[in-house]
Amino acid sequence: MHTRDAKIKVLGIVGSPKRGATYRAVKEALDAASTVPEVSVDMIELRGKKISFCIHCNKCIKNGLRYCPTFPEDDMRDLYQPMIEADAYIIGSPVYQMTVTGQLQTFFNRLRPIAPLFTEGLFATKVGGAIAVGGTRNGGQETTLETINNFFFCTGVVVVSGGVLAYNGGAIWSKDRGAKGTEEDEVGMRTLRVMGRRVAHIARVMKYGVANLPKPFSSSELAGIDQEEMRKGFEIRDRLREDEELEERRTFS
Template identity: 30%
Template sequence: MKVVAINGSPRKSGNTELLLKAVLEPLAESGWETELIQIGGKTIRGCCGCHKCWENKDKRCIFGGTDIFNDTFAKALEADAIVLGSPVYFTDVTTEMKAFIDRAGFVALGNDCALAGKVGAAAVTLRRGGSTHAFDTMNHLFFMSQMVVPGSIYWNMGFGLRPGDVVQDEEAFRNMKHLGEAVNWLGKMIKAGNVPYPVVKEGELPPEPAQNE
């Protein structure tokens, strides 16, 4: 089984990366193939709502040739579980993470709900406030894409200002360890059940908006 963790922080080896690695550790120990993908600080544009991904049905964005979205989304499609991580920037996720969420959700919805049935989890780092808002933003992708979200022992967040400060938040790392174990349990239960997820039928999808909206 495979899990990808997508880091929305522009800081390599920063607090968000430390939390994501803590989530991946129990999964690696349980035999999962793990990959950490850095999107923070890299070029990734927002969604323009052109609906070409719905027309082409190729699970790609037509603007992907200019940035990292298509390569990142392709790895997400191959995975059984996706973990998103972002620091709080002005009470929400980073611009890179928001761009990925908007485009991934749009492409998935218009391509037979391509993320349906996968496990989704999110983790947030912050100095002081805005954590639950950023946490909700990432969870919106999972819920709107028919993914399955495991709970953990508390909100999936860690506190720290400077790079590395989050290691002092012992409760956060206990939470991340349990979150990784929960993803492992849920992923393996889904795999063992071998029951297809009830994806949305073509006629049940939201209508395409008019081009002038």
């Protein structure tokens, strides 16, 4: 699934535990993306991957690690680098209880070791589009798209909408019929292609734009971070945490 000599990398992520309707949907969007000049596409499926829950031990953050030292052997190990290297994302999930799968949410949570890169602005010039695939016509596709788009908001990734007709992303009504169900939803298939192309075009504009700016910019500023404000914020937080720990020791001694 690679286009040679490409400069712009679009990474598809399939949040389903199966190779079914969502895989088919993400593939359709990636195929459309790959028609844009200089764009290469790649795909990661979360299906069959062992990804433990983030337990908020913060060992990655405290030790400045770009990997998780708590679960070093699980499959997240190989997923940080592709996320860092991509210029754009197309993330798709089946609708589970009107939101993303547990697998996808866990994957988002486990990106914590690379969270410092979000605040440094590394992701602020990347773009992302969302896809939701539900078995029911109005089964929560919109709320699922919102969850994926919220992930982009949290990381600084620029959200690419589906444009004037696909609004917040690609949406499929699969009727629980797997890949065939996706293909049968003609209207939904169109939203995937439109969104996939838009992601690729905007990623290209972004990459050329950044490379050709007359003056460099502060990437952390682009991410919405004022370093001085951040430092002050962390100082206050650490002080509060120390007070809390002292209080806890007093209570339980």
